[in-house]
Amino acid sequence: MQRTVGLVAAGALVGVLISALGTMSIGADTGAGPERTRTQLDSRAARAMPPEPPPAITYVPPEGGASAPKGEKEGKTTKGACTVDPSYHDKDTSGMTSxxxxxxxxxxxxATSKGVTLCAHEAKRSVAQQKAEFDEALERYGGDRSLAEKYVLPPAKSLHVSGLAVDVQPRASAAWLERTAGALGWCRRYANEPWHFEYHKDYASSGCPALKPHP
Structure with a gap:
C-alpha cells in the first residue's frame, strides 16, 4: 500500500516538472522573456545617456538678410530683384550722392565686362529706414546699444543715410568687388559685413584702408 502511494506521489511530481518545463519552453519560443529583459536594458541605457545639447543659436545681422523682394514667386524674377539671384534686391541707386x-x-x-553681376541689395536709406533697422537690432540684442551697433548703425552714423554705401549681393559678386581693392572707388569696410562697401574718391589712388572688425 505504501509502495503504491509512493509511486502515485512520484508520478504527480514528474507531471508538475513536465508542466513547468513546457511553460518555460513556450516562453523561450515566443521570446517574451528575453524581449522583456532587452526592453529593460534599453530603457536603462536611455536613462543613463545624457540629453542632447540644444542647437546653437546663430544671430544674423539685419543688414545681412537675404529676404526675397515682395511679390517674388518661385520660378519668376520680379522687378527690383537681382537677376543672378532673385533672393536679393537690386535697388535703384539714384539716391546716392552723384x-x-x-x-x-x-x-x-x-563687373559686367568680366562676367560678374553686381546687385545693390541695399543702397541709399532715409533716416526713418535706418532708424527702423537700428531699432530692430536694438530689440534683437536685448536693448544693448553697443552690441546692436556692431551690426546696424544709428542714422547719424550710417553712410547708407549719407548716400555713400551699398550692400552688394550675391556674395560672390561682393567678393569680386573687394578684389578690385578700391580701384573703382569702393571698399569693403567691416570684417563682419562682407557685403557692405563704402565710396570715397581717394580709394582709387590710395587703395582700401584696413578692415574694421565691425561698424
Missing part, C-alpha cells in the same frame, strides 16, 4: 552713383555705375559696367 559721385557715389557714378562710381557704382562704373563698377557695374566693369
Amino acid at each position: 559721385s557715389a552713383a557714378q562710381a557704382w555705375t562704373k563698377a557695374k559696367e566693369e
Whole structure:
C-alpha cells in the first residue's frame, strides 16, 4: 500500500516538472522573456545617456538678410530683384550722392565686362529706414546699444543715410568687388559685413584702408 502511494506521489511530481518545463519552453519560443529583459536594458541605457545639447543659436545681422523682394514667386524674377539671384534686391541707386552713383555705375559696367553681376541689395536709406533697422537690432540684442551697433548703425552714423554705401549681393559678386581693392572707388569696410562697401574718391589712388572688425 505504501509502495503504491509512493509511486502515485512520484508520478504527480514528474507531471508538475513536465508542466513547468513546457511553460518555460513556450516562453523561450515566443521570446517574451528575453524581449522583456532587452526592453529593460534599453530603457536603462536611455536613462543613463545624457540629453542632447540644444542647437546653437546663430544671430544674423539685419543688414545681412537675404529676404526675397515682395511679390517674388518661385520660378519668376520680379522687378527690383537681382537677376543672378532673385533672393536679393537690386535697388535703384539714384539716391546716392552723384559721385557715389557714378562710381557704382562704373563698377557695374566693369563687373559686367568680366562676367560678374553686381546687385545693390541695399543702397541709399532715409533716416526713418535706418532708424527702423537700428531699432530692430536694438530689440534683437536685448536693448544693448553697443552690441546692436556692431551690426546696424544709428542714422547719424550710417553712410547708407549719407548716400555713400551699398550692400552688394550675391556674395560672390561682393567678393569680386573687394578684389578690385578700391580701384573703382569702393571698399569693403567691416570684417563682419562682407557685403557692405563704402565710396570715397581717394580709394582709387590710395587703395582700401584696413578692415574694421565691425561698424
